[in-house]
Amino acid sequence: MSEKNHKPDWVPENAGAEFTTSVMSGVDGGHDGIPGQASSSPMSRQGIPRRRRLTVDEYVSGVLAGDRNTIAQAITLVESNAVAHFDMGQEVLRQLLPHTGNSIRIGITGVPGVGKSTFIEAMGLHLCEQDHKVAVLAVDPSSTVTRGSILGDKTRMELLSRDLRAFIRPSPSSGTLGGVTRKSRETMLICEAAGFNVILVETVGVGQSETTVRSMVDFFLLLMLAGAGDELQGIKKGIMELADALLVNKADGDNRIRANAARADYNRALHYMAPATEGWRTQAYTCSAMSGDGIAAIWKVINEFRLLTTMSGAFDQRRQRQTLDWVYSMVEEHLRTSFFSHAGVGSIRTDVECAVIEGHLPPTVAAQMLIRKYEG
Ligand code: GDP
Numbered sequence: 001m002s003e004k005n006h007k008p009d010w011v012p013e014n015a016g017a018e019f020t021t022s023v024m025s026g027v028d029g030g031h032d033g034i035p036g037q038a039s040s041s042p043m044s045r046q047g048i049p050r051r052r053r054l055t056v057d058e059y060v061s062g063v064l065a066g067d068r069n070t071i072a073q074a075i076t077l078v079e080s081n082a083v084a085h086f087d088m089g090q091e092v093l094r095q096l097l098p099h100t101g102n103s104i105r106i107g108i109t110g111v112p113g114v115g116k117s118t119f120i121e122a123m124g125l126h127l128c129e130q131d132h133k134v135a136v137l138a139v140d141p142s143s144t145v146t147r148g149s150i151l152g153d154k155t156r157m158e159l160l161s162r163d164l165r166a167f168i169r170p171s172p173s174s175g176t177l178g179g180v181t182r183k184s185r186e187t188m189l190i191c192e193a194a195g196f197n198v199i200l201v202e203t204v205g206v207g208q209s210e211t212t213v214r215s216m217v218d219f220f221l222l223l224m225l226a227g228a229g230d231e232l233q234g235i236k237k238g239i240m241e242l243a244d245a246l247l248v249n250k251a252d253g254d255n256r257i258r259a260n261a262a263r264a265d266y267n268r269a270l271h272y273m274a275p276a277t278e279g280w281r282t283q284a285y286t287c288s289a290m291s292g293d294g295i296a297a298i299w300k301v302i303n304e305f306r307l308l309t310t311m312s313g314a315f316d317q318r319r320q321r322q323t324l325d326w327v328y329s330m331v332e333e334h335l336r337t338s339f340f341s342h343a344g345v346g347s348i349r350t351d352v353e354c355a356v357i358e359g360h361l362p363p364t365v366a367a368q369m370l371i372r373k374y375e376g
Pocket of ligand 1: 249
């Protein structure tokens, strides 16, 4: 297949390329989850030099064969903001799409320090021992601020990153949350096509990113601590409503009793909340990511969830809804950018805003004026 012109006829030239322009540069390399580092291996398993640009067919066959170098390169391709890479990345994805979906997608959130990376490492190792193939991804829209991702960092999951059954990919370099999300979703699809059957998506439990991660996973797990202050609990309430399970971590040593008490408190609070997933009762559990206590039990809960929601149809319905939501969120993002960067709109905006604020123009008329100018 040629590298160019692989779009269906009805797709306009350069369609979609605008989605690549709203984020900063993607991760360049060395984040491929390969033990040691990527650059020490000049050849992939298929004997393709790493630096040479692969063809679409080479990307697709390499990913399907589970070749780790090719997986990493395919992710770098879809993370790239270069317009030239966009068409190719989308064609690779289109060809991989029939091989995606065969996984359980688990979102993991919690405030910094709650033990997310310790938990993911413990859970990941537990699953690898059971012959699962685990991919760990991260959604971290704040990483431009912190200059480098703090999530999905291999150094924080040392044992797991050395396990060949696992693949760890840090958050794409940040920009808008929308840009990071698109990349993470596409990375998730690549990992599924490569045969990873458990996808763990890590995010921080502050800000908007947990809502975004909720919208891309099947099961959403909220890690908590015992004895956090009341204000903190208030912040968590909104996130608690998104969760399919609450897990009070660090239930070890002297903290075990407090963790059990917190679990009981959370269960009482959950009793009055609508469940995040139809037909499923969100409950609180305890674990110690450090000792591994409770890890097998939470995996069992996740399996029960999968079985129950698959049987009821809720599992597939959510995925279908998520995929369509994804389409429309990209459309919305594009329209918003296009509207606010429209020269005609820009030329009347200040006057229209002043007129609304001073009470000369009803908001509905103002909106109509701006839209007419845009549609011009
Ligand atoms: P993250 O910021 O949410 O990823 O949290 P980390 O996984 O980096 O953990 C923060 C700190 O809590 C580290 O010092 C961990 O060793 C510690 N920690 C994590 N899980 C446990 C646990 O189950 N028990 C105890 N006692 N400490 C833990």
